[in-house]
Amino acid sequence: MGILQYTNDGVFDPNAISVTVGSSPxxxxxTIGMTPDEMHRNAATAQKKLRELSEVLNKVSPRFGSGRIAFAWLRSEPLSGFGGLTAMQLLKRGKIEELLDFIDSVDAGVHA
Incomplete structure (x- = not known):
């Protein structure tokens, strides 16, 4: 299903994401640094951040075997080379390109 599992009616949907990762909206x-109210008030920013979250989850979920475990990793696992920051912290700081590059390098066997 891929990245479409995080969408509904052509937009990234926190409800669809929450079902996939076994969490709440x-x-x-x-996780993206917003409250539900902020997401409604600033839909463009919310969509951007939800897209970034979905990209990361889509890349790492196959590695972990489930969206739930991938979501737990994203929120809690300190990443080497980022001063102990988690993927969630990198997302909140707008470091999506660095995070995706890191994931790609891990997949290529560069980082252990």
Whole structure:
């Protein structure tokens, strides 16, 4: 299914993401650094951040075997080379390109 599992009616949907990762829409919003109210007030920013979150989850979910485990990794696992920051912290800081490059390098066997 891929990245489409995180969407509904052509937009990235926190409810669809929450079902896939076994969490709540409130947790999904917190993961991207927004409240549900902020997501409604600033839909363009929310869509950008939800897209970035979906890209990361789509890349790492096959590695972990489930969206739930991928979501837990994203929120809690310190990443080498980023001073112990988690993927979630990198997303919140707008470091999506660096994070995706890191994931690609891990997949290529560069980082252990």
């Amino acid at each position: 409130i947790e999904v919003a917190a």
